[in-house]
Amino acid sequence: MIRCLLVDDESPAIDLLKNHIAKLNNLEIIASCYSAVEAFDILKKENIDLLFLDIEMPILKGLDFLKALQHPPKVIITTAYREYAIEGYDLDIIDYLLKPISFDRFVKAIDRYYERAKIKVSPTKTLKKTDDFFYVNINKKHIKIIFDDILYIESLKDYVKIHTTNQKLVVKNNIGKIENQLPSTLFLRIHRSYMVAVDKITAFTQKDVEIGTIEIPIGSSYANKIPWLRTDI
Numbered sequence: 001m002i003r004c005l006l007v008d009d010e011s012p013a014i015d016l017l018k019n020h021i022a023k024l025n026n027l028e029i030i031a032s033c034y035s036a037v038e039a040f041d042i043l044k045k046e047n048i049d050l051l052f053l054d055i056e057m058p059i060l061k062g063l064d065f066l067k068a069l070q071h072p073p074k075v076i077i078t079t080a081y082r083e084y085a086i087e088g089y090d091l092d093i094i095d096y097l098l099k100p101i102s103f104d105r106f107v108k109a110i111d112r113y114y115e116r117a118k119i120k121v122s123p124t125k126t127l128k129k130t131d132d133f134f135y136v137n138i139n140k141k142h143i144k145i146i147f148d149d150i151l152y153i154e155s156l157k158d159y160v161k162i163h164t165t166n167q168k169l170v171v172k173n174n175i176g177k178i179e180n181q182l183p184s185t186l187f188l189r190i191h192r193s194y195m196v197a198v199d200k201i202t203a204f205t206q207k208d209v210e211i212g213t214i215e216i217p218i219g220s221s222y223a224n225k226i227p228w229l230r231t232d233i
Contacts, residue, residue: 006032007039008054019185020106036065048073055079102199136171155193191219
């Protein structure tokens with residue numbers, strides 16, 4: 001088992017990492033914390049193999065924390081900021097992940113860890129089986145929808161349209177009720193009329209997110225609730 005420590009001052013970011021890690025049998029979360037200061041104490045007490053480290057945190061920034069460690073564990077940076085990448089790699093990190101972190105990109109980072117540590121195990125072959133679906137009622141028929149197939153969900157007054165990788169389903173329901181049925185670590189409400197699958201986002205600005213060629217607006221009242229949306233990116 002790979003013993004992991006998660007360090008990020010934003011709860012949604014930690015929740016997303018926990019969700020990704022839960023899909024892999026070979027990773028074990030020893031602790032998670034919201035500051036580098038807390039992480040110092042944990043590293044004194046616990047043997048950590050892999051550290052997931054945010055950069056912009058109060059009191060002590062992630063890279064300054066990393067520089068202060070005499071014998072740091074292997075490190076994967078998780079951040080919304082691109083500009084620290086070169087400095088991060090100069091510190092011999094495993095990988096530099098930009099938020100929002102998709103599961104596919106996360107697995108590539110773990111593969112790099114295995115390669116660096118010379119562990120001959122592929123995380124993509126050891127996925128845990130967990131509940132990964134829900135049912136919707138269309139014309140008195142209950143239809144199974146796999147979470148991973150969902151791209152985004154659109155509100156149409158008394159209906160919602162669920163856009164998946166291979167179909168579009170119109171369901172008599174409201175987006176608030178659908179939101180309550182989906183795990184918050186996988187799906188994000190970005191507008192009164194839209195929810196998106198976090199790992200399907202391919203790009204974003206302060207005004208919208210992109211899923212492939214599709215642009216979906218970010219509502220003004222939702223922008224400050226999106227942890228990885230920074231005004232200086």
